[in-house]
Amino acid sequence: MTSHPPAAQRKIPRGFIYFFGAFGGILFGYDIGVMTGALPFLQHDWDLAGNAAAIGWITSSLMLGAVLGGALSGQLSDRFGRRKMILVAAVIFAVGSFLCGISPDQGTIYLILVRVFLGLAVGAASALVPAYMSEMAPAELRGRLSGLNQTMIVSGMLLSYIMAWFLQHLPHNWAWRSMLALAAVPAIILFIGVLRLPESPRFLVKNGLDDQARQVLSYIREPNQIEPELAEIKKNAAEEQRANATSSWSMLFSGRYRYLVIAGVGVAAFQQFQGANAIFYYIPLIVEEATGTAASDALLWPVIQGIILVAGSLVFLVIADKFNRKTLLMVGGSVMAASFLLPAVINIVVENANPMMIVVFLSIYVAFYSFTWAPLTWVLVGEVFPLLIRGRASGLASSFNWIGSFVVGLLFPIMTASMAQDAVFAIFGVICVAGVIFVGTCVPETRGRTLEEIEAHGAKKGSAVR
Numbered sequence: 066m067t068s069h070p071p072a073a074q075r076k077i078p079r080g081f082i083y084f085f086g087a088f089g090g091i092l093f094g095y096d097i098g099v100m101t102g103a104l105p106f107l108q109h110d111w112d113l114a115g116n117a118a119a120i121g122w123i124t125s126s127l128m129l130g131a132v133l134g135g136a137l138s139g140q141l142s143d144r145f146g147r148r149k150m151i152l153v154a155a156v157i158f159a160v161g162s163f164l165c166g167i168s169p170d171q172g173t174i175y176l177i178l179v180r181v182f183l184g185l186a187v188g189a190a191s192a193l194v195p196a197y198m199s200e201m202a203p204a205e206l207r208g209r210l211s212g213l214n215q216t217m218i219v220s221g222m223l224l225s226y227i228m229a230w231f232l233q234h235l236p237h238n239w240a241w242r243s244m245l246a247l248a249a250v251p252a253i254i255l256f257i258g259v260l261r262l263p264e265s266p267r268f269l270v271k272n273g274l275d276d277q278a279r280q281v282l283s284y285i286r287e288p289n290q291i292e293p294e295l296a297e298i299k300k301n302a303a304e305e306q307r308a309n310a311t312s313s314w315s316m317l318f319s320g321r322y323r324y325l326v327i328a329g330v331g332v333a334a335f336q337q338f339q340g341a342n343a344i345f346y347y348i349p350l351i352v353e354e355a356t357g358t359a360a361s362d363a364l365l366w367p368v369i370q371g372i373i374l375v376a377g378s379l380v381f382l383v384i385a386d387k388f389n390r391k392t393l394l395m396v397g398g399s400v401m402a403a404s405f406l407l408p409a410v411i412n413i414v415v416e417n418a419n420p421m422m423i424v425v426f427l428s429i430y431v432a433f434y435s436f437t438w439a440p441l442t443w444v445l446v447g448e449v450f451p452l453l454i455r456g457r458a459s460g461l462a463s464s465f466n467w468i469g470s471f472v473v474g475l476l477f478p479i480m481t482a483s484m485a486q487d488a489v490f491a492i493f494g495v496i497c498v499a500g501v502i503f504v505g506t507c508v509p510e511t512r513g514r515t516l517e518e519i520e521a522h523g524a525k526k527g528s529a530v531r
Contacts, residue, residue: 082201095221096158117481127183127474134185157189219377219435233364324526377435378439396433398500400430448519
């Protein structure tokens, strides 16, 4: 019989767990951002400059896979475990990245299909990594994880932009292939790290493995914290099981919950339809269109946008609980709308306006987006849905978010091929205005309110509009 060392000797350092949880966010962000730097070289190598539809499909196909990956990951992780599904996602990341790097020449359809496959891992990681981290972290740290996860994601995006900057002097056919294939490296690191991690106590309790859950808690908690936390996990699991047994899709649209569902799903959808990913995916092509500079020579701009994103996410960690959610969303949305609308107005009023003006305004947009709509969307989604409908409503919000990301990524190059670039951004500006109005009229304030108070407010609003 194999003997096991005492729990104290086998204790897994918290820093190790948090590092690889954070590393999952970095990997997610890297794969979201890597096409930004690769696309100018791919476009030149495959002569796609006049094929807006191909550019849109190659870029957005990742999000199409993410819609499915995000939808499936919750069910699969409840059956097989968070840790195992993160390992599967890491394998898909690594294999998908390698397959992208060896794309056959002019293999547009091949690359689209591989990126759909890769998107399965992106969607899964977006749901699994925060869930695993929140279930492993002590209660006093859980409230910060949403903002911290956002910081890790944008750090991954910045890392991909920096890699593109360093690889830009390779021959075009090697540059984009190297950028895409190198995403396999952090995926392999994540896989190796997660191999050492235990399954989450919450999953173990939900599957009747209380002794194993107790053992895992002994690795990451003080001895006097183990039994109270185990009891709390059992209580929450029982409440969730009862909620799932009585919940249904029709409940989401009943009078009691309709207002809160519309609020959470609407904010998640507006976050993407406001056009942020048009900037993140296409900023080198935007600079090329505005200034005539080759997109492959404009890779400093993604790095600048990435630095702004990281800085903004750190600002959010400082101000998150000092201002109302609605205030931050409405102020951020208003500045974002102005950043999109003003270049179109200035170009009408001022002849021969500096073409770099639009890039400056886009940087202002990114700055305000980074500490308002980017992180707050998921804070609000986590707070606004009552327990009875939380699983289904959160999944619906995530699906609408990924669909919005897919639509923007697909349509932006097609729109800019048929109309002026500042006119396209003006359309996004109008959507930002609509988002501000939506938040002001259809979204409850959740800061400082208990879940019960939010639910009661939603029920009251729902009954008022019957």
